[in-house]
Amino acid sequence: xxxxxxxxxxxxxxxxxxxxxxxxxxxxxxxxxxxxxxxxxxxxxxxxxxxxxxxxxxxxxxxxxxxxxxxxxxxxxxxxxxxxxxxxxxxxxxxxxxxxxxxxxxxxxxxxxxxxxxxxxxxxxxxxxxxxxxxxxxxxxxxxxxxxxxxxxxxxxxxxxxxxxxxxxxxxxxxxxxxxxxxxxxxxxxxxxxxxxxxxxxxxxxxxxxxxxxxxxxxxxxxxxxxxxxxxxxxxxxxxxxxxxxxxxxxxxxxxxxxxxxxxxxxxxxxxxxxxxxxxxxxxxxxxxxxxxxxxxxxxxxxxxxxxxxxxx
Amino acid sequence: xxxxxxxxxxxxxxxxxxxxxxxxxxxxxxxxxxxxxxxxxxxxxxxxxxxxxxxxxxxxxxxxxxxxxxxxxxxxxxxxxxxxxxxxxxxxxxxxxxxxxxxxxxxxxxxxxxxxxxxxxxxxxxxxxxxxxxxxxxxxxxxxxxxxxxxxxxxxxxxxxxxxxxxxxxxxxxxxxxxxxxxxxxxxxxxxxxxxxxxxxxxxxxxxxxxxxxxxxxxxxxxxxxxxxxxxxxxxxxxxxxxxxxxxxxxxxxxxxxxxxxxxxxxxxxxxxxxxxxxxxxxxxxxxxxxxxxxxxxxxxxxxxxxxxxxxxxxxxxxxxxxxxxxxx
Numbered sequence: 001x002x003x004x005x006x007x008x009x010x011x012x013x014x015x016x017x018x019x020x021x022x023x024x025x026x027x028x029x030x031x032x033x034x035x036x037x038x039x040x041x042x043x044x045x046x047x048x049x050x051x052x053x054x055x056x057x058x059x060x061x062x063x064x065x066x067x068x069x070x071x072x073x074x075x076x077x078x079x080x081x082x083x084x085x086x087x088x089x090x091x092x093x094x095x096x097x098x099x100x101x102x103x104x105x106x107x108x109x110x111x112x113x114x115x116x117x118x119x120x121x122x123x124x125x126x127x128x129x130x131x132x133x134x135x136x137x138x139x140x141x142x143x144x145x146x147x148x149x150x151x152x153x154x155x156x157x158x159x160x161x162x163x164x165x166x167x168x169x170x171x172x173x174x175x176x177x178x179x180x181x182x183x184x185x186x187x188x189x190x191x192x193x194x195x196x197x198x199x200x201x202x203x204x205x206x207x208x209x210x211x212x213x214x215x216x217x218x219x220x221x222x223x224x225x226x227x228x229x230x231x232x233x234x235x236x237x238x239x240x241x242x243x244x245x246x247x248x249x250x251x252x253x254x255x256x257x258x259x260x261x262x263x264x265x266x267x268x269x270x271x272x273x274x275x276x277x278x279x280x281x282x283x284x285x286x287x288x289x290x291x292x293x294x295x296x297x298x299x300x301x302x303x304x305x306x307x308x309x310x311x312x313x
Numbered sequence: 314x315x316x317x318x319x320x321x322x323x324x325x326x327x328x329x330x331x332x333x334x335x336x337x338x339x340x341x342x343x344x345x346x347x348x349x350x351x352x353x354x355x356x357x358x359x360x361x362x363x364x365x366x367x368x369x370x371x372x373x374x375x376x377x378x379x380x381x382x383x384x385x386x387x388x389x390x391x392x393x394x395x396x397x398x399x400x401x402x403x404x405x406x407x408x409x410x411x412x413x414x415x416x417x418x419x420x421x422x423x424x425x426x427x428x429x430x431x432x433x434x435x436x437x438x439x440x441x442x443x444x445x446x447x448x449x450x451x452x453x454x455x456x457x458x459x460x461x462x463x464x465x466x467x468x469x470x471x472x473x474x475x476x477x478x479x480x481x482x483x484x485x486x487x488x489x490x491x492x493x494x495x496x497x498x499x500x501x502x503x504x505x506x507x508x509x510x511x512x513x514x515x516x517x518x519x520x521x522x523x524x525x526x527x528x529x530x531x532x533x534x535x536x537x538x539x540x541x542x543x544x545x546x547x548x549x550x551x552x553x554x555x556x557x558x559x560x561x562x563x564x565x566x567x568x569x570x571x572x573x574x575x576x577x578x579x580x581x582x583x584x585x586x587x588x589x590x591x592x593x594x595x596x597x598x599x600x601x602x603x604x605x606x607x608x609x610x611x612x613x614x615x616x617x618x619x620x621x622x623x624x625x626x627x628x629x630x631x632x633x634x635x636x637x638x639x640x641x642x
Contacts, residue, residue, distance in 0.1 A: 029338075029358075030388040076338065076362060077390040124393060126428040163501065163543035172506065173464055174498040202630070207535065209626050219494040219535040221458065243630040 002254045004284060005262065006291070009277060010048050012262025013039045016274055032074040033064060037086035038278035044093055044302050045285050045293045054094045061087050062099065069101075069108030070122070080122045081112060085134045088141055092305050097142070106147040109135050117152030118170075128169045129160050133182035137299060140189045141309060154192045157183045165200030177208060177217035181230040188237045188298040202240030205231050213248030214267065224266045225256045225276045228283030233297035236286060246287050253280045253287075321353060321380075324360045329373055335359030336366060354384050365394055370401035379412065386416065392425045396432060406433050410441070410448070417452050427461045431468060442473040450482070457486060458495045467502060476507040491527050497536040501543055517544050525561045533571035538578060553587045566596040573624055576600075576616050580634065583613040613638050 016039065028035050036057065043049045064072045064087065070079025071087040084105065091097050112120045112135065119131035132153055139145045159171045160183060166175025167183035180201070187193050208215040208231045214223025215231045228249060235241040255268045256276070263272025264280035282300070285292040294303040324330045337359055361381045364374045378395035381388060399409060413430050420426045434441050446469060452462045470476055483500040486493060504516040521544055527537045545552035552558055559582060565575035576597070583589065589612055601608050601619055608615035617635035621628045 029385065030390060073389070076365075077388075078393050080389065124396070124428065124432065126424075126431075162498070163546055164539050168498075169460075169464055170467070172467055172502045174460065174495050176460060206627050206630050211626075213626075218458070220492045221494075243627060243633070245626045245628075248626065 002251075002257070002259070004254060004281075004289060004291075005257055005259045006046050008259060008262035009257075009264070009281065010043060010046055010051070010262070012258075012272065013042055013274060013277065014051070015262075030073040030077055031083070033061070033071060033083040033086045033090075034073065035274055036061075037089050038274045040090055040093055041295075041301065042274075042278045042281045044305075045281050045295060047291075047293065049093060054096070057090065058094060058096055058099060061090060068111075069104035069106075078122065079108065081109070081119070081131050081134045081138075082121065084108065085138045088138050089299075089301055092141055092301055092309060095305075095308060097309070100142070102142050102144060106139060106142060106144045109139055110147040113148050113153065117149060117154070117156035119153070129157060129167060129179050129186075130169070130182050132157055133186045136186040136189050141299065141301075143309075145190070150190050154187065154190055154195070157186055157192075158195045161195070164204050165197045165202075166204050174218065175204065177205070177215070177227050177230040177234070180205070181234050184234045184237050185298045185300075193238065196238055198238040198240060202235065202238055202243055205235050205240065206243035209244050209249065212252055213245065213250075214252040215244075215249065222267065223252065225253055225264055225283065226266065226279040228253055229279040229286070229300075232283055232286045233300070236297040241286075250284065250287050250289060253283055256280055323353070324356055324377075330360060333360060333363050336362040338362070357381050357384050361391060361394075365390070370398045372402065374398050375402065375404065383416065386420045386423050386426060389425050392429050396429070406437050407441075409433050410437075410444075414448055414451075417448075418455060421452055421456055421459055422461060424461070427465055431465060434469065435472070439473050442469060442475050445469055445473075446475050453486075457490060457493055460495070463495050463499060466499070471506070476503065476509055479503045479507065480510070487527065491531050492534050492536065494536045497540050501540060513544070513546065520544050521555065521557050525557055528561055528574075529564065531571075532565040532568070532575060533573065535574065538574040541578070542581070549585050553582050553585050558582070559587060559589075559593075563592060563596055566593075566600065569600060572600060573620070576620055580613055580616045580620075583616070584638070611638070 016035075040049060040052065040057070043052065060075070061071070063075050064083065066072060066079040068079055070081070071084040072079050073083045088097070088100070088105065091100065112122070112131070114120060114127065118127045119135045120127055121131050135148060136145065136153060139147060157167070160167045160169070160173065160179075162168060162175045164175050167180050168174050168176060169179050173179070184193070184196060187195055207219070208217070208227060210216060210223050212223060214225070215227040216223045217227050217230065232241065232249070235244065253264070256264050256266070257280070258265065258272045261272070264277040265272045266276050281292065282295050285295040286297060295301065296303050296306045299306050324335070335356065357377070357380050361377055364377055375395065375398045378391050378398060381391040382395070399406070410430075410433060413426060413433070416426065434445055446466070449462055449466050449469065453459060456462070470479065480500070480503050483496050483503060486496040490496070504510055504520060505513050510516055521541065524537045524541045524544070528534065528541070541558065542552065558578070562575045562579040562582070566572050566579070579593065594612055597612060597615055597619070598608060609618060614635055617631050617638070621631040624631065
């Protein structure tokens with residue numbers, strides 16, 4: 001089996017900020033906040049977060065906050081749940097949650113809960129279980145889950161449960177590993193995992209492993225490194241990870257590396273990006289690959305960061 | 314990217330934009346994840362920023378948001394502003410649908426595009442329904458598993474109706490590709506929610522026949538096996554008692570190929586009280602050719618043992634299933 005090219009990946013992530021004239025960079029302008037979360041969390045898992053200037057990051061993050069309390073993907077953009085979570089997660093990495101006016105952020109998020117318990121991504125009203133996860137994860141990190149109607153939120157998520165034990169984006173939506181991660185994560189954080197049929201879902205999730213050892217997100221689809229996170233973290237949260245072949249998955253992720261230039265791609269020999277680099281490294285951390293910091297499967301942050309939030313003071 | 318990209322005239326040289334001072338991106342003094350820009354894109358966004366800051370909701374603003382969307386369709390702020398402009402101008406939303414359809418192919422997995430489409434349809438209402446379901450089919454024809462397209466389709470059906478032809482549509486798609494899990498999911502959506510079909514129980518018998526046919530055509534297909542189980546949701550006894558279900562397991566096992574899902578279904582039936590005849594025992598025995606490791610006399614245990622070996626990626630799961638079997642009487 002190959003090895004994880006740690007130094008190359010660190011160099012790759014840091015170089016992403018310096019890359020010129022790359023279409024990929026152009027296209028990432030509005031989601032720079034997500035990019036910061038993916039890149040910085042990866043650096044932390046690899047033990048290199050100290051290489052980054054925390055103050056610069058934090059100052060930029062705060063410039064992305066709006067009057068409403070929500071954060072935008074970048075300066076000059078509108079606020080949205082997606083970037084609000086990433087902002088809070090990055091601040092948590094740096095142990096700087098205290099720079100936040102927590103009530104303000106909580107007000108933004110709680111304002112996006114709908115009558116049926118679902119959440120919209122922003123004032124424009126798109127509903128998706130991704131936003132249920134974001135709201136619950138974010139408010140949990142900020143220690144103010146009581147600001148939303150948790151029971152209704154849970155009921156809505158349960159209404160998105162399908163006959164295969166999985167979850168979709170809305171009631172009746174096809175089970176999809178990404179949506180499953182969001183729903184299971186939200187249920188885990190709110191202490192509601194008893195709503196999950198763990199044996200049935202566990203089987204659906206372990207059926208995602210294909211011959212190459214990689215994981216797909218739905219039946220009959222191609223494997224992709226990002227599912228190493230979504231499927232794997234879900235299996236861990238429901239305590240069924242021993243149902244997949246871990247060694248084969250490790251090998252698949254390592255085969256997705258670009259060992260020359262750094263970075264990880266969706267599947268072997270494709271182009272790399274920060275998104276898949278993060279999910280590949282995070283997946284390896286869940287698989288207990290040596291030398292990596294442990295990552296929490298529900299919060300998608302290093303375990304020491306979560307411990308600091310919940311168990312210190 | 315749009316094909317007229319190469320012929321684009323810089324905004325700075327267009328007469329209708331001469332009164333606007335473009336606003337550059339403010340990354341702060343030391344950008345954290347600084348983004349390198351192509352010159353055209355930079356210019357388009359500088360002008361957009363000026364219009365956005367001035368909150369100018371004019372026809373030229375509408376054109377500019379179109380250019381900005383074509384340059385970077387993931388930029389959600391531009392989509393938001395476009396909606397504000399469309400509202401302010403009381404614009405023709407049917408034309409907006411045409412615009413969306415033009416860019417649908419290169420942006421079929423773009424969240425902003427789909428949400429914007431929904432926003433437009435919400436405003437057009439039931440009149441737009443038939444055309445929308447047709448246009449949605451066009452998008453699905455290029456990628457029959459597009460999660461956004463299916464999610465949108467479900468929303469249109471529930472918000473505006475149009476259920477009548479949906480089961481036929483599912484059948485068409487399954488004829489083209491019986492492995493498509495999205496289509497099987499949609500089939501379940503239709504039979505359980507369509508106001509024209511009478512619900513799950515009423516549809517069960519015909520759906521079981523349909524599913525068994527699909528299984529026999531391609532037995533190593535995960536979706537119809539799950540669908541079959543779903544037809545008996547909350548009614549496992551009826552699943553066990555339905556001879557169509559046990560017989561399809563037997564038929565597939567007897568072909569001695571692509572039998573994994575058949576074995577799994579038989580295992581589930583046994584775990585829920587199915588009493589197998591000798592045929593079932595013989596069929597399972599015929600799948601195992603090793604003399605050194607004879608199969609367990611308990612059929613369920615034997616099946617778990619086989620699955621551990623033929624579905625070895627999931628050996629951990631099969632060993633767990635075996636451990637959960639009731640001890641032989």
